[in-house]
Amino acid sequence: GAVVSQHPSWVICKSGTSVKIECRSLDFQATTMFWYRQFPKQSLMLMATSNEGSKATYEQGVEKDKFLINHASLTLSTLTVTSAHPEDSSFYICSGTVGLGYGYTFGSGTRLTVV
């Protein structure tokens, strides 16, 4: 079945530094990649939607200059948290899909801790 490989699975960084999270679709071409953030004991909240080769569409309240998304190829999308602060500590999850009417495959998530 479809697999999305997400790395790293966890990362600890100092406040003010940037962190990059990668998601690769291993056996399918993800025309669309979604990025979610999940706080403890809460649901997944969509941050942004990116289509290959296009600029990402951010949800209301998500700072596009802080959460940089790149989807330059059909198999790789990255999320960079710039100038991270402790309040950015969360579980970040990506999800890829081939297109409308097809399934959504989730990565295994990245636990980001900013100290």
Place this chain on the structure above:
Amino acid sequence: GQQLNQSPQSMFIQEGEDVSMNCTSSSIFNTWLWYKQEPGEGPVLLIALYKAGELTSNGRLTAQFGITRKDSFLNISASIPSDVGIYFCAGRETSGSRLTFGEGTQLTVNP
């Protein structure tokens, strides 16, 4: 973003019991999905529903797409300890590809 109303929020049951959870929305969805998430992992798809009224099973799991297209339920029969986790419903509206997630149901199964 919009949230689905998912209930119950948590369930504590004995092994062998049946479980039922549901989601309702004010919007019409053309796809309902049910996921299970374990600690530190991403959601894993359990059942996908694409047509109103559709009833689909996956082993001990059964889910239905409500006729009004605004609700869905998931049943787990004869629960076992490995059913422990958080179950999420997710819906896709008629336009676009983004999913909206329910708040989740935390399931605890006592052996």
